[in-house]
Amino acid sequence: xxxxxxxxxxxxxxxxxxxxxxxxxxxxxxxxxxxxxxxxxxxxxxxxxxxxxxxxxxxxxxxxxxxxxxxxxxxxxxxxxxxxxxxxxxxxxxxxxxxxxxxxxxxxxxxxxxxxxxxxxxxxxxxxxxxxxxxxxxxxxxxxxxxxxxxxxxxxxxxxxxxxxxxxxxxxxxxxxxxxxxxxxxxxxxxxxxxxxxxxxxxxxxxxxxxxxxxxxxxxxxxxxxxxxxxxxxxxxxxxxxxxxxxxxxxxxxxxxxxxxxxxxxxxxxxxxxxxxxxxxxxxxxxxxxxxxxxxxxxxxxxxxxxxxxxxxxxxxxxxxxxxxxxxxxxxxxxxxxxxxxxxxxxxxxxxxxxxxxxxxxxxxxxxxxxxxxxxxxxxxxxxxxxxxxxxxxxxxxxxxxxxxxxxxxxxxxxxxx
Amino acid sequence: xxxxxxxxxxxxxxxxxxxxxxxxxxxxxxxxxxxxxxxxxxxxxxxxxxxxxxxxxxxxxxxxxxxxxxxxxxxxxxxxxxxxxxxxxxxxxxxxxxxxxxxxxxxxxxxxxxxxxxxxxxxxxxxxxxxxxxxxxxxxxxxxxxxxxxxxxxxxxxxxxxxxxxxxxxxxxxxxxxxxxxxxxxxxxxxxxxxxxxxxxxxxxxxxxxxxxxxxxxxxxxxxxxxxxxxxxx
Numbered sequence: 087x088x089x090x091x092x093x094x095x096x097x098x099x100x101x102x103x104x105x106x107x108x109x110x111x112x113x114x115x116x117x118x119x120x121x122x123x124x125x126x127x128x129x130x131x132x133x134x135x136x137x138x139x140x141x142x143x144x145x146x147x148x149x150x151x152x153x154x155x156x157x158x159x160x161x162x163x164x165x166x167x168x169x170x171x172x173x174x175x176x177x178x179x180x181x182x183x184x185x186x187x188x189x190x191x192x193x194x195x196x197x198x199x200x201x202x203x204x205x206x207x208x209x210x211x212x213x214x215x216x217x218x219x220x221x222x223x224x225x226x227x228x229x230x231x232x233x234x235x236x237x238x239x240x241x242x243x244x245x246x247x248x249x250x251x252x253x254x255x256x257x258x259x260x261x262x263x264x265x266x267x268x269x270x271x272x273x274x275x276x277x278x279x280x281x282x283x284x285x286x287x288x289x290x291x292x293x294x295x296x297x298x299x300x301x302x303x304x305x306x307x308x309x310x311x312x313x314x315x316x317x318x319x320x321x322x323x324x325x326x327x328x329x330x331x332x333x334x335x336x337x338x339x340x341x342x343x344x345x346x347x348x349x350x351x352x353x354x355x356x357x358x359x360x361x362x363x364x365x366x367x368x369x370x371x372x373x374x375x376x377x378x379x380x381x382x383x384x385x386x387x388x389x390x391x392x393x394x395x396x397x398x399x400x401x402x403x404x405x406x407x408x409x410x411x412x413x414x415x416x417x418x419x420x421x422x423x424x425x426x427x428x429x430x431x432x433x434x435x436x437x438x439x440x441x442x443x444x445x446x447x448x449x450x451x452x453x454x455x456x457x458x459x460x461x462x463x464x465x466x467x468x469x470x471x472x473x474x475x476x477x478x479x480x481x482x483x484x485x486x487x488x489x490x491x492x493x494x495x496x497x498x499x500x501x502x503x504x
Numbered sequence: 505x506x507x508x509x510x511x512x513x514x515x516x517x518x519x520x521x522x523x524x525x526x527x528x529x530x531x532x533x534x535x536x537x538x539x540x541x542x543x544x545x546x547x548x549x550x551x552x553x554x555x556x557x558x559x560x561x562x563x564x565x566x567x568x569x570x571x572x573x574x575x576x577x578x579x580x581x582x583x584x585x586x587x588x589x590x591x592x593x594x595x596x597x598x599x600x601x602x603x604x605x606x607x608x609x610x611x612x613x614x615x616x617x618x619x620x621x622x623x624x625x626x627x628x629x630x631x632x633x634x635x636x637x638x639x640x641x642x643x644x645x646x647x648x649x650x651x652x653x654x655x656x657x658x659x660x661x662x663x664x665x666x667x668x669x670x671x672x673x674x675x676x677x678x679x680x681x682x683x684x685x686x687x688x689x690x691x692x693x694x695x696x697x698x699x700x701x702x703x704x705x706x707x708x709x710x711x712x713x714x715x716x717x718x719x720x721x722x723x724x725x726x727x728x729x730x731x732x733x734x735x736x737x738x
Contacts, residue, residue, distance in 0.1 A: 091613060098601050406597045409558060411586020411614045411662070414578045493578070498558040501597065 096424050099396070110392040111432030113385030114480075118433045118473055121378025122440030122465055126447075128370040130463030135363055137461055143186070143222045143319045144360040147326045149333065149353040150315035151341075158344035167350075169313035173337050177316075180336050183324040186218045189313040191303050193270060201296070202268040206255040210248075212269055212296045214303020220280075222317050230263040230278030233299045241301045245269070246278040248293035267296075272306045274298060326357045379476070386429065386480040393425050393488035404492055405500025414493040421492055425485025426478060433477035437470060505666060505697050506532040506555065511564035513550055524550045526720040528564070532666075532699065537692040537730070539708035540701045542717035549670060551717065552701045556589055556668045557581045569665050586614050590659030594671035596651040598643040604630060604654045605639040611662035629657040633687055649680035656687060660696075667691070667698040673707055679736075685710045686733035706731075 100107045154165045174189050191214035193200065199207035213219075217234050220227070232246055245267065252262045266273045282293055304310060318333060320326040334351050337343075343350045397404070404417055444463055451457060513525040524547045532538055542548040553559035554566065557573060566573045568588055576584065590611075591597075598607045608626040617625070630636050633653040635646075643651055652672060659667055669688070673681035685707060692698050692712075700711060708714050709731045716724035 091619070102601055402597070403599055406599060407610070407614075408578075408582055409556070409585060409591050409597075410611045410658070411582050411584075411589075413582050413614070416614075496558075498553050501558070501593070 092420065092423065095420065096427055099400075099424060100428060106392060107428065110388050111428060111435065113388035114382065114429050114432040114477070115385070115436035115439070117378065117382030117385040118436030118477065119440045119443075120381045121374070121473060122437060122469075123443060124374035124378050125371065125469055126440070126444045126463040126465050128367070128374045129465065130447075130460050131370065132367045133463070134457070134459040134461040135367075138459075139360060139363075142224045142356070144357055145322070145324075145326050146222055146317060146319040146356045147330050147333075147353055148315060148317055148356070149337070149351060152349055152352050154343055154347055154350045156344035156347040156350075158347070159342055161342060167341055167343070169316065169337065169341070171311040171313060173313065173340050174316070176340050177318070177333060177336055181329060181332055183321050183329055184318055184333075185321040186221060186317075186319040188216050188219045188222060188317040189300060189315075190215055190219070190317060191300065191307075191309055191312070191314040193303075193307060200270050201251075201255070203255045203265070208251065208254050208294075210251055210294050210296050212245075212298065212303075214300040214307075214309070215297050216300050219297070219317065222319055224283040225280045226283060228279050228281045230276070232278055232280075233297070237299045238301050241305055242299060243272065243274045243302055243306065244277045245274040245296050245298045246280055247276055247296050249279050249281045250293035251296065252279050254294070269296065270307065274302075327355050327361075330355055382476065382480065385432075386484045389425060389429055389481070389484040390487060393421065393485055394491065396424075397421065397488045397492045400492075401495055401500045404495070405497045405502075408497035409501060418489040418493055421489040422482060422485040425488070426481030429477050429481035429484060430474070433473065437473060440465070505534045505536075505569055506530070506699075507565075507567040508555075509565045511551075511554065511566065512562045513547075513554060513559070514562060524720050525554075528720075528722060530715065530722065530725075532697060534697050535692070535695050537689070537698045537712045538700070539711035539714045540699060540717060541703060541705075541708050541714055543703065546717040547720045548701045548717045552668055552670055552699065555666075555699065556591060557585050582614075586611060586662060588665045590662060590664035590667045592652070592655050592659050592667065592669035592672045594674040596643070596648075596655045596675070598651055598654060598658075600643050603640050603642055604635060604646065607643070607654055608658045608661050610658060615662060625661060626657075629661050630654070632660070633657045647680075648676050649683055652676060652680075652684050653687060656684070656691070660691060665697065667696055669698065669700045671702055672700060673702065673704065678706075681707065682733045682736040686737050689730075689733055 151167055151169060154161070154163050154167070157163045169189070171189060174187050177184065177187055193212035195209065195211065199209045200212070201208050201210050216238065217232060220232050227246070228249055230246070233242070233244055236242075237244055247262065247267070255267070256262050256265075262276050262279055265276050267276060280293070280297075304312070318326065320329055330353060334353065335345060337351065338345055338347070341350075407417065408414070444465070447463055451460070451462075508528055508530040511525055511528040511530075512523075514521050514523040516522075528551065540548045540551060550559065554561050557576060560576070568584075571584075571588075573584065598604075599610070602610070605623065605626045608629055609622040612622040612625055627636065627639060630639050633656055635650060635653055635657070638646060638650065638654075643654070646654065656672075672688070673684055676684060681704075688698060688700070689710065700707070702708055709728065710733050711728070712730050713727045714724070715722055
């Protein structure tokens with residue numbers, strides 16, 4: 087099967103009409119090229135969007151209060167209310183599937199700068215948080231430390247600032263840790279700086295937030311035991327989407343909100359959002375395969391067509407060979423191998439050009455800087471192997487009909503053909 | 505060598521059936537050189553095709569070297585053709601993208617002879633037909649006579665029991681025809697059995713026996729005094 091003579095013959099036949107062979111090969115190569123490019127584009131989009139989720143605990147929901155719309159237990163509708171710290175404890179007890187419940191507060195941003203350091207000022211978001219928030223936000227401590235439960239318990243006036251703030255308010259090589267910032271009139275010591283895990287440049291607000299212990303925040307800015315909103319992450323294995331109803335019902339009870347009041351508590355389910363994006367990726371790669379394979383099929387039909395023409399042209403030769411005693415199976419095998427060889431070679435060329443194209447796109451992306459929602463388009467080795475498998479199968483299919491028609495002609499008729 | 509009894513063959517042409525061979529009885533001994541003659545439509549080519557296992561017989565029996573030839577599937581037929589028969593065609597039927605030597609080596613390839621031995625044998629047979637130095641040439645670079653000699657070398661390469669030639673000189677001028685016949689006679693002198701289909705009386709006269717076919721039956725079968733082709737060849 088892999089004899090030198092057979093390969094010699096395959097090459098002789100395919101190179102005897104080079105232009106036609108190349109034109110045929112182009113169809114298959116183009117199909118594979120399109121398939122590879124589509125899959126890579128899908129992957130690039132996926133990588134880009136995934137990066138936005140990078141480091142975020144995706145099994146998370148956010149929950150905040152609105153105004154009530156249904157009167158309940160003597161309380162009127164249109165009532166404003168706040169979560170309390172006791173709600174957090176209540177949730178911990180009632181919903182054991184939750185891993186992290188982070189009560190959060192934010193300083194209402196007034197006009198003008200709220201942060202002062204010497205002569206430098208700036209306007210930044212300021213949050214009161216528990217230490218666990220760092221597991222839910224896609225940030226990491228670059229210098230110093232994050233605050234801990236001791237800071238919470240002792241209500242220390244310490245803050246962790248974004249690296250962007252450090253760049254705004256400090257000199258290039260100045261040490262920020264240990265210095266003091268005045269935030270809305272209160273002095274806080276900087277104990278750490280953080281950076282974001284994603285490096286897509288971000289907007290103006292990236293790495294420009296300030297975190298301080300929740301208790302410190304409550305005391306400094308008079309929030310008592312009010313909670314602005316909560317970031318709630320479920321344990322692995324539990325879905326936050328399934329728990330959200332129970333969570334909301336629990337806080338409705340403790341806040342004396344009518345159980346059917348749909349608008350009193352707002353929430354955002356990150357996991358559901360994430361799943362929606364995940365299924366989008368699935369759909370994208372399905373479309374890529376679908377379109378790519380359709381294009382490929384037209385190439386394969388081209389190969390099949392050309393093989394039929396080649397057989398027609400070689401009818402007499404096949405007759406001669408059979409008169410000389412060549413086994414029909416050998417002829418069939420020969421034609422199948424020619425077809426597979428042609429598809430694989432042209433497919434390989436398509437893959438190579440696809441890879442070069444992707445390489446070029448990557449180089450371009452690197453040189454112009456990150457593009458929103460698009461990152462590192464690539465195809466995995468698995469995809470290439472699948473493509474090769476598709477090629478072998480399609481080569482077989484393309485050669486099958488011609489091979490059969492070749493041996494169906496009786497040698498006597500084949501010899502008569504002029 | 506060849507034993508044919510009561511051979512019938514007809515072709516279906518739409519609703520009509522054309523009875524081409526109507527009971528042929530015919531046998532050939534080893535070492536014979538037989539000319540099968542007849543006008544167009546007499547059934548001579550059909551007979552040769554059946555002898556060559558390129559076509560199937562409808563009725564009767566055909567034994568080749570003691571082997572009954574019947575119920576052949578294509579694989580078996582190919583095998584028998586390769587082992588028993590060598591073909592020479594009017595239009596040479598060389599494979600045009602293969603060199604003379606490769607063409608001659610082709611039947612040996614189908615016998616799974618090793619590459620090196622194949623080439624040696626091919627060169628030996630090319631030597632016999634006087635084309636040793638044309639071994640690397642493609643058929644398109646050869647003259648008609650040379651092509652036919654390559655074809656004869658190819659037919660002989662597998663050392664067949666019987667050589668079947670269908671109008672071997674039909675596409676050649678008379679001088680070249682005699683050269684080819686000279687070659688065929690020499691091969692016959694070595695003891696090979698050869699059947700030639702021809703409609704040219706001078707070619708038939710160079711055989712040892714002439715079988716006349718008319719309308720699907722043998723009307724004459726006679727041994728003759730062979731005319732040597734060598735006297736016409738310088």
